[in-house]
Amino acid sequence: MDRAGRQSRVAKLPPRERILDAAEELFSREGIRAVGVQAIADRAETTKMALYRHFATKDALVEEWLRIVAADYTAAFDRLAQAHPDDPRAQILGLARFIADGLPGISHRGCPFINSVAELPDRTHPARRLIEAHKVRQLRRLTDLCVRAGLPDPQDTAAELTFLLEGAQVSVQNGSVERAGERLMRIVEAVLDRHPAAGPTG
Structure with missing residues (x-):
């Protein structure tokens, strides 16, 4: 899926699913340790505060x-x-x-x-x-x-x-x-x- 197609699909997801989708992509591509919470929030087009509302850590x-x-x-x-x-x-x-x-x-x-x-x-x-x-x-x-x-x-x-x-x-x-x-x-x-x-x- 190209970038535009992914953005269109992800934009329709609820916040929690957007966060999981972003985490899957980044963890798979870069590894768990290399990816910070801020990068996941940015990829999910949300905030760290919103991310922590769904996942405590x-x-x-x-x-x-x-x-x-x-x-x-x-x-x-x-x-x-x-x-x-x-x-x-x-x-x-x-x-x-x-x-x-x-x-x-x-x-x-x-x-x-x-x-x-x-x-x-x-x-x-x-x-x-x-x-x-x-x-x-x-x-x-x-x-x-x-x-x-x-x-x-x-x-x-x-x-x-x-x-x-x-x-x-x-x-x-x-x-x-x-x-x-x-x-x-x-x-x-x-x-x-x-x-x-x-x-x-x-």
């Missing part, structure tokens, strides 16, 4: 931004569960496709979770705790899909798939692997085909 804004990012991944799991309720293998492949399709978008800015963890070394930080809890839930759902697909050693298989999905995001960010999305899909399929499923267990 910058940390609270960071946490809410990452909560929205996490919700996108949760929604992907939910959409796949609805589209393929009796086919866990299709859900796993669909998740891999979701990650593969998103790789071009993070090739320059990187994964928000990976970048944020690097900038938030304090594991007691609310946003850091949010990321870790999200990753635990995601691995749990992936493990459940492996169980339902009848794959042997579902915990190990889910861990292997997680390494692949997250490794692809890192690799596309640092530019070390070409055609990362295509290769990711091929490797995930190979992992699933290596252990033919016993059949959906519902």
